[in-house]
Amino acid sequence: MYLKDLKTGQSATVLKINKGHAAERRLFEIGLVPGTRVEVLSRHPFKGPLLLQVGNSRLALGQGIAQMVEVELIPDQDL
Template structure:
C-alpha cells in the first residue's frame, strides 16, 4: 500500500486508511481528509517538508510525519 508522502505533484489519489489511530483520524476528518476522499497532490516539499493537497476547493498542508500515516490508492 502506498502512503501519501510517496506521491508526486499532480498525481490524484483516494484516502484508504489512516494508520496512527483514531485521534489523528478525527483531526484529519475535521479538515476534510477521511477514508474515501479524493485529492490531488499539489506540492511535496524537499527535506521532509510538508505536502500540500487539493481537496475539493480547499488546499490542505500536512507535515511529512502525518502524510506518512495516510495510506492511499492512486487514481488514473
C-alpha cells in the same frame, strides 16, 4: 501506498487513516477521510510539507502525518 509517496500532480483516493495517531481526529475534521480524493499540488524539499487539494480546500500536511494516510493512486486519465 501512502500519501507521502505521491509525486506532484498525482491524485489518489484515501483508503484509510492508520488508527491511534493523534492527528486522526484532525484529519477527519478537515475532510481527509476514506473515499476522499486528494491531489498533490506541490512538495517542499527536505521532507517538508505537501500542499494538497482536498475538495474545495487546500491544505499543507507534514510528512509525519502523510505517512499515516493509506491511498490508492488514481491512474492518469490523459493516457
